[in-house]
Amino acid sequence: MDGKLVIRKAEIGDLIQITEIYNDAILKTTATFDTEPKSSEEQAIWFANHDDKHPILVAEHDGTIVAWASLSKWSDRCAYQDTAEISVYVLDGCRRRGIGKMLICEIIEVGHRVGLHTVIARITEDNDMSIHLHESMGFKHVGTMKEVGKKFGKLLDVNIMQLIYD
Numbered sequence: 284m285d286g287k288l289v290i291r292k293a294e295i296g297d298l299i300q301i302t303e304i305y306n307d308a309i310l311k312t313t314a315t316f317d318t319e320p321k322s323s324e325e326q327a328i329w330f331a332n333h334d335d336k337h338p339i340l341v342a343e344h345d346g347t348i349v350a351w352a353s354l355s356k357w358s359d360r361c362a363y364q365d366t367a368e369i370s371v372y373v374l375d376g377c378r379r380r381g382i383g384k385m386l387i388c389e390i391i392e393v394g395h396r397v398g399l400h401t402v403i404a405r406i407t408e409d410n411d412m413s414i415h416l417h418e419s420m421g422f423k424h425v426g427t428m429k430e431v432g433k434k435f436g437k438l439l440d441v442n443i444m445q446l447i448y449d
């Protein structure tokens with residue numbers, strides 16, 4: 284990809300482009316089990332639920348957001364305070380160019396810095412690329428939830444992968 288790719292903390296002004304990337308994945312992929320596009324109101328709540336310990340990062344290329352990643356609270360129950368769930372979405376058309384890998388790598392480092400203990404990824408069974416990427420970052424497969432989702436008429440398993448910081 285020509286030009287400079289910048290990875291930085293997401294700002295509220297990025298939310299429209301973040302939402303476009305996510306809504307496209309909702310409609311076209313099994314990567315997320317959301318089935319209806321998110322409204323700007325829902326996304327504003329999602330954004331506000333993140334903070335320094337639960338970052339959202341974006342990859343920006345020539346002023347366009349081409350990917351985003353987040354570490355979201357795994358649960359509101361307090362004992363889970365150092366556990367987060369990772370999400371990563373690259374703009375269709377910009378995939379398989381190393382952007383997802385860069386973003387996952389960066390957000391994992393941020394998670395370490397802010398004091399998380401462990402990061403969990405829920406990855407649909409048919410998402411070989413995401414499984415491969417998370418494995419390459421040190422995530423281990425810790426379980427499979429069988430037939431927990433149905434999308435595009437197909438029952439789907441979800442792999443749970445986990446990274447525990449040293």
Ligand SMILES: CC(C)(COP(=O)(O)OP(=O)(O)OC[C@H]1O[C@@H](n2cnc3c(N)ncnc32)[C@H](O)[C@@H]1OP(=O)(O)O)[C@@H](O)C(=O)NCCC(=O)NCCS
Nearest residue numbers: 314371372373378379380381382383384406411412413415
């Ligand atoms: C999954 C996703 C985040 C990956 O980001 P990306 O920028 O496309 O991926 P990258 O180019 O950084 O890396 C792709 C890696 O997968 C590998 N790969 C490509 N096709 C593959 C396949 N069919 N099976 C396994 N690995 C594959 C590539 O070789 C590369 O690995 P390497 O760096 O070790 O060579 C991105 O494709 C995406 O947004 N997909 C739709 C949403 C999604 O699935 N999000 C993740 C939800 S868990």
